[in-house]
Amino acid sequence: MIHFLGSRMFRYGSGAVASVLIVLSILVVINFLANRYNYRVDTTEGKIYSLSDQTTTVLRALPTEVRVVAFFSQDDRKKYEKMLGDYSHHSDRFSYRFVDPDAEPAETRRYKVSDHGTTIVEAGGKSERFRGVEERDLTNAIAKVLLGRSKVVYFLTGHGESPMTSMAREGFSKAKEALLAENVVVRDTLLLLETPQVPEDCDLLIIAGPRKRLFDDEVDSIRVYLEAGGSLFLLIDPEVESGSEPLLENWAISINNDFVVDESGIGTRLFGLDYSMPIAAEYGTHPVTDKHKGLMTFYRYARSVSKLKPTSGMEVHELVKTSYSSWRETTFSGDKPEFDPRRDSQGPASLAVAVRALPTRRSGRSDRGVSKTHICVFGDSDFATNQYFGSQGNGDLFLNAATWLLQEEKLISIRPKQRGESRIHLTRADATWVMWLSIVVLPALPITAGILVWRRRR
Secondary structure, three states: HHHHHHHHHHHHHHHHHHHHHHHHHHHHHHHHHHHHOOOOOOOOOOOOOOOOOHHHHHHHOOOOOEEEEEEOOOOOHHHHHHHHHHHHOOOOOOOEEOOOOOOHHHHHOOOOOOOOOOEEEEEEOEEEEEEEOOEEEEEEHHHHHHOOOOOOEEEEEEOOOOOOOOOOOOOOHHHHHHHOOOOOEEEEEHHHHOOOOOOOOOOEEEEEEOOOOOOOOHHHHHHHHHHOOOOEEEEOOOOOOOOOOHHOOOOOOOEEEEEEOOOHHHHHHHOOOOOOOOEEEEEOOOOOOOHHHHOOOOOOOOEEEEEEEOOOOOOEEEEEOOOOEEEEEEOOOOOOOOOOOOOOOOOOOOOEEEEOOOOOOOOOOOOHOOEEEEEEEEEOOHHHHOOOOOOOOOOHHHHHHHHHHHHOHOOOOOOOOOOOOOOOOOOHHHHHHHHHHHHHHHHHHHHHHEEEEEHHHO
């Protein structure tokens, strides 16, 4: 026995057994940890296989139990069940179950469901139903159930603003559709001269790209609205005087008579833009922009908007900053501008300012007296138009500003991205290099290696 234990066979055999046991132990530990801690890595560019930041934000903030009843047959529920499982993984207050309409007709009649593919979301004694299997539909249904009354947004018209229904590049139909998808009611034909004041149900007044000056009576109506706790979203382009400048100065916002030049070269390399379209990747610390770190936004012919010294009880933040290669140009001409230290201001330049302040109570709006006035001003309207809304972080920035102005700060997020094309743009030189690499160089490597091996063995 002693001779066997000291033999070479035992030494090598015991070593092999020990190695196998160690590997098995590692595999057992890995499987235990994998079952206990669910962790996945999504390597796709748009994170299309992961829940969006918007969804996880909503799930983390669930104030009550949310139950989902999905009416799908056994064959149709596989993909949807995986997504619902991801929802429940992010919140203990989220639960779901499936009902087969063909196998459970009594339950189907109880919920008054007539179509396969219907989902019902229940929370706090309220419910919302929809058809489809998209993440955005489910997340918006949850938000609708939790928020209750839909917020109302009015778009001011009558001053050369592009129609909200316009599908043209300079229109705002994409912004309107995005607001509607966020459970917001949109009124897009507000003429303040026809009404003595901003409507009572207005939760947010948006003035998007006016080309003409507002009348004094309109500015007075907006002043009363803000003093009573209203919210204003102004998108104002260079060389336009809206008439609201003195009013906004009282709220510590300065709309400057300039336009921002950006010679960093980022816009030219990425989008073919010229010096008049600044790129922004730096943002202030504020709920509107906190989730935009590392996400670019760009603007077509923008003016600077800066903050003034605020009064007591007023919070003022600059939201968007251009690069150090930019400056504020004060001379408007058709020629390419050049920086003049005597009249121009070196960047970074602020393109947007947000203000929150306690309002004074006014009759007719005492319900708003308990909230705070919210104002957000951007020195460009083009970033939210149909042409640029879906580019980089532009659409999310517009929606997050609107969400903050509607005082729904917990819903600020980066929305789900759609599966898209991933294209590689090659120059003629790049295409030639790829051709030689794939047709000549790569095939030649194994052939050359084979010839060298053959010659060595001779």
